[in-house]
Amino acid sequence: MKVFLLAHGHNEMHLFSNLSNCISADGAIWIGEKKDWSLLGVDNLIHINTKDSLSAGKALAKHFEGEKVVVVGLEDLFSGEVLSSFSSNSLQGLVWGCHGFSREGDFASLEKYGFGGKVLYSSKLSSGSVQFNSKFLNSENSNPKDPSVVSLECENNHSFEFVEFDSIPSKDKDISSSEVIISGGRGIQGPEGFESLKTLAKKLDAAIGASRAVVDMGWIDYSHQVGQTGKSVTPKLYIAFGISGAVQHRAGMQNSSVIVAINTDRNAPIFDICDYGIVADWKEVLEKWVSS
């Protein structure tokens, strides 16, 4: 089995360098225009110059036909598209959300959480693709090397035309990739509560999350919803302001490294799963924290 790193122009190079080392890559695949590839730290590189993720995945399926190859990419959308196209065209496995990867002879041993961190899956894959959650990358960067390059031909098969490309700014920091999340629930008393939370979010470089109750009441956009029917998040620090901690909410955040809860109700279930909690008025805590 060979292990290839999947890289492209939409993410920072150091993440790929880190991933390359973490999975002891035999080679790398670069999708997009030519770049300085030495930072990937691999001896062999396959270059596919296209913007079309699905066609790139097909080209890889054709190139690796009959070989045992595991392609490992990060959890961004473009990588996901390439990997799902590669796996579906080669009828091989596809495992997403992995945080553990080790080579065991002729297969890769993988670990991932499922159902909002409720269960831990251990699985093996001898050929196919893996999406790795970059928050679990704790390896050193690989040493720079100049790879030998093979270029693959690939059709550009888009049935859509870009009107604007990567240029409409997202209003807010994305909760799925943020290392710190500050969430608000019913306890923050209204949509203006989120404006206050943003002051602390700025200080801690955090994204804003929310419980389902307040999203349903229209206090904040659905893209912020954490929980079973929202996003599952695994930040290093999750701070819950005025969130009671219903099971549906916990399903989306209970796998965070450190959980902090602020609530006036000592009996709120969120206190059962937090590392640090304070029973106090959310606004007082917030003001003191911002000015600390």
Place this chain on the structure above:
Amino acid sequence: MKILVLAKQVPATTDLTFGDAGILNRDNVPKAVNPDDESAIELAIQIAESNSGEVHLASMGPESSSEMLSELGAMGCACSYHICDTLLVGADLITTANVFAELAKKINVDMVICGASAADGKGGLLPSAIASLLGWSCVNQVSSVEEISENPTVVFNFGNNKSKAKITGSCVLSVYKTVAEPRIPDVMAVLSAPQPEKLTVADLNISEKILDSKGRSEVLKVENVKKERKNKIWEGMDSFSEFLDALKKEGF
């Protein structure tokens, strides 16, 4: 124009149990429609209404999916398909993508719309796999649609920011629930809703190789995770500095 919309029933509880090979026990678990899917149907109906098209609805899953399809079909779908087969229990993403791609070919649709991700799997990779098998493009994570027509203009997550694109041909769209507010069918619509047509593996062009997910990746172990928490709780603002010091010691 014919549009296929995919819908899924997801567990409406966090009290989940798992059987052999880590397959979720879906029987006797309260279920709900995946949150993005109703909006996917609404968008499809609006697009179909703009060009005298029709919406076909499909779901793969246990018996209970049939009832969901009848309810959702009342929103204004021309027909619905319930794909149910013991050979598909525990189907992985590759099998599922092939099933839906074959259905799209069989009923000859021009567009597929589905939710951006399922509340129980959260991978969000199925739409791209279906598109790739059909030889189509895929626009994922569409958050709004600016022009409802046969060739809609969609705003979606791409790169670090958002992008906008005009759909010019056959395409799979995966959408968030923000794309459209689902309509509530009236009594007449409920009474005249299409009854789901049952389909099995035999009705679709699915080979044994496609069904054999064990040959692809194998789940070795499923463990329940119980994370130990420090559970240090202070009462009142007087202890705020102790609370903050504890966080500082954690490196925040």
